[in-house]
Amino acid sequence: MKDPLMSRYTPSEIEPRWQAAWTEAETFVATREGDKPKYYVLEMFPYPSGRIHIGHVRNYTMGDVIARYKKATGHNVLHPMGFDAFGMPAENAAMASGGHPKDWTYGNIDTMVGQMKPLGFGLDWSRMFATCDPEYYGQQQALFLDFLDAGLVYRKNAVVNWDPVDMTVLANEQVIDGKGWRSGAEVERRELTQWFFKISDMADELLEAIDGLDDWPAKVKLMQANWIGRSRGLQFAFSTVDAPEGFDRIEVYTTRPDTLMGASFVGISPDHPLARHLERHDPDVAAFCAEARRGGTTEEALEKAEKLGRDTGIRVRHPFDTSWELPVYIANFILMDYGTGAIFGCPAHDQRDLDFARKYDLPVVSTFVPADADAHTRPEDGGGAYVPPKGDIVDYVNGLRAKGQMTGEVAVEQAIALCEENGVGQGVTKFRLRDWGLSRQRYWGCPIPVVHCDSCGVVPEKKENLPVRLPDDVSFDVPGNPLDRHPTWRDTSCPKCGAAARRETDTMDTFVDSSWYFARFTAPHAATPTDPEAAAYWMNVDQYIGGIEHAILHLLYSRFFARAMIATGHLPETAKEPFNALFTQGMVTHAIYQTRRPDGRPVYHYPEAVELRDGEAVLKEDGTRVEVIPSAKMSKSKNNVVDPADIISRYGADTARWFVLSDSPPERDVEWTASGADATHKHLARVYRIASEVSDAPEAGPNGADEALLKAMHKCIFEVTQGIESFGFNAAIAKLYAFTATLQKSDAGREAKRQAARTLAQLMAPMTPHLSEEIWHMLGGEGLLAEQPWPTADEAMLVDDSVTLPIQINGKRRSEITVAKDLAKDAVEALVLEDAAVQKALDGGAPKKLIVVPGRIVNVVV
């Protein structure tokens, strides 16, 4: 008799054993062996915040499924892991608890690696690095120097977003609703000398190349295109009347030159040189400008489209009618950053301008009207601004050259042409994308490797002096940059003249760190940023997996960096687009359980404190009804966080891995439920039990059972393979459930069952590698399953001899017939007409139409 203990599924015993075996065999160490094709799969590396969460588990499990599958299909796989380890939380932690950012960061990395290893990911740990390793950031400094040399980095004075809480500069992209994206503090404007990457030089190229990213989500591509924001327009100058000296022209940029005949005012930004000039001479203007600047975008909701302007008293002449004078206003809704910081307002075709015109009693003149101008109320008669898509055909009544019906696009081009002919201005293409400011006044980042010398100016550090290391002896008892107040760190000698000089104390934006780590993984310990051979072999990343939150910044910066690294010889030309395919996965969510206090404030309860009674969620303690908010983002403050460590100790890693992939498509959110995790664990235990019982099956089963089981097996191989290839992990898992049931119920003989169970283990291996490995060995499999080739489906086993065709009558299913697979169409028709349901429907008559789709369906139209 079998020992019942032998058939118990014990992940806590199985999982560490196989993890050790893989490590021992160096199964997942990436090698460039033989003539196998390479495959580079990468998940966005984590920030070492302290502990991994279940979302990481899902992210890395997806990557691991791909990695293990690709290995099994004969690829040399690179699947590395590292840490995006610089950044402000480490400094914040140091400020809060007095430790050192370095200790905090490396401590967290240790913890997280300790949490990741029990999950059994097939990662090449020998390539691990953190971006705060001097070995890594030293190479980043080398890149910076090469970029500087290539003219890809420059310094300029710039008004920057100053975060008064973090005491640091933020990129435009890092300001959300006028607040710092991390601190949430109100951002102030400050002028500083900053380092910039010339990403805007590549705006056009970065935009054009989006088209070639076939395996990127359309959504991400669109977001990037919008972010780069190319626009075609006209730039021209108004000549001024009664303007101060030096301001006899005002340059404006417009994307709608076709509306020039509808212009009624000129607006300039409060930061426009003319506004700044007026400000110095007129306290009222100064007060207005100060007020306008304060608004920013923060007050958006508050101000609720409150358009404020101030007439400067200056007038400009219309370029096509010099007797026509337009007033110049300083207006709070014009940004100095975009275009020329000055516009002409056309109230009829811009809602903002219309609001403004009505407020200040300026004329409203339509230049075009809808092509089918039926019930349209013109803006001059109190209607809203008419702003159709540029591709729509409209009727030009007062266009610039344009007459009659045409699209805005055509009219714009005509207007530009006319202006150019008359020397009024020229067509220009502008981008919304700004240069990437990378200077940060922080300690915990990659030092910018330059030296400030009184006689030589800004001098790059010599490469042989890299890395410029961060000093360890710093304190965080005062806000600001500890590098600035370090007693000796700044002191150095000029690399050019040798005189005493000062180091740059700014460090780099952490987006720099993550913009090339994928390239570094190909040769993580090379003495140069990359190793040409390794980069040529492993690049590009074949499959990149990460969150949609990185759709713009990280991915755009990485695309820029790849081009910059090619320009400086650090990557091959083919690595221009470093990520061949991108997949953005959904979150893992969890219900929130809440009750309310008498004053209505919510109280959040841990899932363990809640149970179901008669279909209602109640508190275990006293039976109080609990409000359930399903599918909520996990948050510590809402008490709905699931800790992977708890799941592993309770159910094992395989259960966690299987669950996060089941139920929902990977690009969507998945809700973690205790019952689902229980069910997964039960299922895995069932698979284990079935596998251990297979040996006991009788030698030969009843007729046909073997073939039926093997057919189901080949079908399963086919479907699971397809599921993994297409990121349909949830669908693949559904097929595995079904095949498990088939195997369990099968009357097949011992050998067929053993083969089916071994194959089941193989097909499950990308998701549940430990359980699969255990079953593989239990059933006499050779070597490590993780090193076995992927099973292939036998085409011959996928087709059935007979096929069941549903019969529809007028498109509704009414009956079915089973016929030989390749039965001729007319023979099928004859059989269909004999069918009882069809006879009844025809009632003696002939069908109007009879459609036979071979192998699929039959439709009888009566």
Place this chain on the structure above:
RNA sequence: GCCGGUGUGGCGGAAUGGUAGACGCAGCGGAUUCAAAAUCCGCCGGGGGCGACCCCGUGGGGGUUCGAGUCCCCCCACCGGCACCA
């Protein structure tokens, strides 16, 4: 406001224009058990009929088609991104 996306049982979700609801959860019934746990078997969109069966059903309304969850048009709701970007 603009740009995307989504909408299918009590729930998560399946479905190359071809039997809607695979698979899982929850629920119900049964077997096993002294009993329970565990396990196994079955049922499980709504309505009608004793029944063979019939009617309705994929957010709403139209359309294309022999046939629509799927394609087209209009509308609604929710989610996400962007935004005084000229």
